[in-house]
Each structure stands twice: as structure tokens, then as C-alpha cells.
Amino acid sequence: METNNKKGILLVNLGSPRSTDVNDVKEYLDEFLMDEKVIDYRWFFRALLVQGIILKTRPAKSAEAYKTVWTDEGSPLIVISKHLQKRLQEIVDVPVGLGMRYAEPSIKTGIQELVDKGITEITLFPLYPQYAMSTTETVIDKAEEVRLKFFPDIKINYVEPFYDREIYINALAESIRQKLPVDFDLLQFSYHGVPERHIYKTDPTNTCNMNTCCQKEDNPSHKFCYRHQCYKVTELVCKKLGLPKEKVMVTFQSRLGKDKWMEPYTDATLEGLGKKGIKKLAIVCPAFVSDCLETLEEISVEGKEIFLHGGGERFDYIPCLNEEQSWVNVVKTLSEEKLNDFYFH
Known part of the structure; x- marks a missing residue:
């Protein structure tokens, strides 16, 4: 340049x-x-x-x-x-x-x-x-x-937003690959949550149903749909890593107030994983590029405590891309x- x-x-x-x-x-x-x-x-x-x-x-x-x-x-x-x-x-x-x-x-x-x-x-x-x-x-x-x-x-x-750019997906996937334990039961992608109404408000087509439209090809709403973009990041990263769908899940964290936020909720999910046989959990937070309160305290401290208390045995937090x-x-x-x-x- x-x-x-x-x-x-x-x-x-x-x-x-x-x-x-x-x-x-x-x-x-x-x-x-x-x-x-x-x-x-x-x-x-x-x-x-x-x-x-x-x-x-x-x-x-x-x-x-x-x-x-x-x-x-x-x-x-x-x-x-x-x-x-x-x-x-x-x-x-x-x-x-x-x-x-x-x-x-x-x-x-x-x-x-x-x-x-x-x-x-x-x-x-x-x-x-x-x-x-x-x-x-x-x-x-x-x-x-x-x-x-x-x-x-x-x-x-x-x-x-660069959620689907190959250069970003490559960097994120390789960062996860380097930190992901060999013997994990589940890799959880925890994204920051937003109220569901935010998804509807940013949809220029007014056709969002918070479900099947996220998977449609060439949907003009995708450019502004946070939900779609979170699931797309997960899909693309898992494809790069060769991870089967049964070893991956998406949840949403950090909700505030009593409004309906995007589900499933991270904390509620962590609470029940142990009872479902998930003993070794790895978790990553791709809505953030820099570690912060929501990753270092809410996930790697509080989230770990919730998971272990619910019957989990090992909790691995995968840091953000940072620097x-x-x-x-x-x-x-x-x-x-x-x-x-x-x-x-």
C-alpha cells in the first residue's frame, strides 16, 4: 500500500x-x-x-x-x-x-x-x-x-462485518485448533445475546421468523441479521476444523432484564450439560475479538463454576483472538x- x-x-x-x-x-x-x-x-x-x-x-x-x-x-x-x-x-x-x-x-x-x-x-x-x-x-x-x-x-x-470472510474464519479456526483439547466432549460457541426484537428491527425485509430464514441462501436480511451471522461463523469454523455437528452447539450469553432474548441461553445450558453426559467442555466466544469482562469473568469464571457444579469435570475456555x-x-x-x-x- x-x-x-x-x-x-x-x-x-x-x-x-x-x-x-x-x-x-x-x-x-x-x-x-x-x-x-x-x-x-x-x-x-x-x-x-x-x-x-x-x-x-x-x-x-x-x-x-x-x-x-x-x-x-x-x-x-x-x-x-x-x-x-x-x-x-x-x-x-x-x-x-x-x-x-x-x-x-x-x-x-x-x-x-x-x-x-x-x-x-x-x-x-x-x-x-x-x-x-x-x-x-x-x-x-x-x-x-x-x-x-x-x-x-x-x-x-x-x-x-467480516463474519464470513475467509481470512477471518481461517484465523479464528486456527486459533481454536491450537487451544482445543484433543479429548473434548463438546465445543460450545457462546455469542453475546441480544433481545429478539433487535433482530426484527434490523431486518430490512420484515420477513424474519427467527428460525428457518437464517438458513436460506442469498437472503437479503443476512447482511443485517446477527443471529444468522453467529450461526454462519460457527458453521464455517466447524467446516474448517472438520468437527461433526454433534460435538458443537451455539448459545447466547449476557442477557439483561426480563425481555425475550435470543436462545438458548449460555448459563442455563451450562447448568444442564453435565447431566447429559458432557464432562469435558471447551467454550469459545466469537462475538468478541478481545477478551473482556464477558469472557474472562462471565464465562471463564462464572460459566466454569456453573458447569462443574452441574456435573461437568473439565472446562476449557478458549481465549479471543486478542493480538x-x-x-x-x-x-x-x-x-x-x-x-x-x-x-x-
Whole structure:
């Protein structure tokens, strides 16, 4: 790729509290949960739920959970994202910035740092393999809001969800292969859950039935269907690994509130696996590219405890891609594709 100092890459991940202090966690959760793309109620009811109920108790519990995964460098998600940024910068010829959808470094901070280097054309990379309104969509909406308000003269294009790109599937499959025990009974793919209504809301065809449409070929809804994309990742990875269907399952974790979320639920599934004869479980979380609270605490600590208490004997958590070289190469390739788009506009 030619060096061109007017172009830059901005990696964007979810975000994290600045510390494990309850007030910092509360501030983070307030920004996160008040996002209308996350809890998609009208503002009054969202505020009533979040600020009137959730923020009364959850910050203290979440702060304790964060303490179990916090490192000397800080939040695992932030630390891993910074390492990814550094490793990508070593192999590309344009400046690489970093922003978070919530908290700091914010998307505005990330754009500003690139603009200060003379960048006028930014390829923004949402670090989510699958599309969802609470991930990819909210990142793009926020970036456009920031651009229009503070940086109207810059151009931004976006790396699209890459759930079915062969380079990504190869990297994920090989990462799993290297860490998967030889004698496992079941490989569980645990994806972050979303309310079922989110799936319907992002369907441009209004034909989703949360079932058979996910398997249809060339369905225009697939581009925006989180459920389909989760199952597709699983299918493609298992094909690469040569895994039979009976040794694989898909579940969804991290539900919030009493609304109907995508099923089957990870925690409820873990509870019953032991009784079904599954004694040696491996679990991977491909909705995340960076290990974070939801993987390091919810799955590898709480999930392990649930599984073992329910009769399981061995629990192997397979880490996210994090800063593996194959993943850095994926980010490089997908970013450069979009950087090159600027040449043809």
C-alpha cells in the first residue's frame, strides 16, 4: 500500500470503565445502557429503567466483577485494544488510532488524534465480526454524529462485518485448533445475546421468523441479521476444523432484564450439560475479538463454576483472538481494502 499521510485507520471497540471504582463503573454503565441502540425503549422509559433501577445496584456488583479481571495495565479490553493498535501500526504505512464507543478514549478522541496528524480520510474499523444494532450500528451512528459536529471536512468509510470472510474464519479456526483439547466432549460457541426484537428491527425485509430464514441462501436480511451471522461463523469454523455437528452447539450469553432474548441461553445450558453426559467442555466466544469482562469473568469464571457444579469435570475456555498475528493480519487486510476505496472515489 502506498504511503499517504492523508489517510488513517481508526479501530473502535466497546469500551470500559476507567477504573474499578463504583462511581467510574456507574458512569460507564450509564453511558452504555442509555444508548438507544442498546436498550431501545423511548427515552423516558429507558431512563426509568437504567437510572431509576439498574444503576441503583448494578455498579457495585459490576465493580466487584471488574476487580477479578483488572490488570496492572488496566481494563483487559482497553489493554488488548492498545496492543492491537500498536501491532497494526508496525505493519501499515498510515497512522492508526483507537477509540471506544463508550468512555475513553472516545471516538471523538480517536478521530482528533488522527486529524492532528493531518488525516482527512479515515477508515473506521468496528471490532465486531457480526452486525448488530447494539454494536456495529451504534458505532457508525456515533462516528457520523461526531464527524458532522466536530469534523465536517473529513471523510469516513467503514469496514463491514467480516463474519464470513475467509481470512477471518481461517484465523479464528486456527486459533481454536491450537487451544482445543484433543479429548473434548463438546465445543460450545457462546455469542453475546441480544433481545429478539433487535433482530426484527434490523431486518430490512420484515420477513424474519427467527428460525428457518437464517438458513436460506442469498437472503437479503443476512447482511443485517446477527443471529444468522453467529450461526454462519460457527458453521464455517466447524467446516474448517472438520468437527461433526454433534460435538458443537451455539448459545447466547449476557442477557439483561426480563425481555425475550435470543436462545438458548449460555448459563442455563451450562447448568444442564453435565447431566447429559458432557464432562469435558471447551467454550469459545466469537462475538468478541478481545477478551473482556464477558469472557474472562462471565464465562471463564462464572460459566466454569456453573458447569462443574452441574456435573461437568473439565472446562476449557478458549481465549479471543486478542493480538494474535493472524488476527492483526486480518485487521490489516480488511482496513487496507477500505483505504484503497478512497482512491477510486
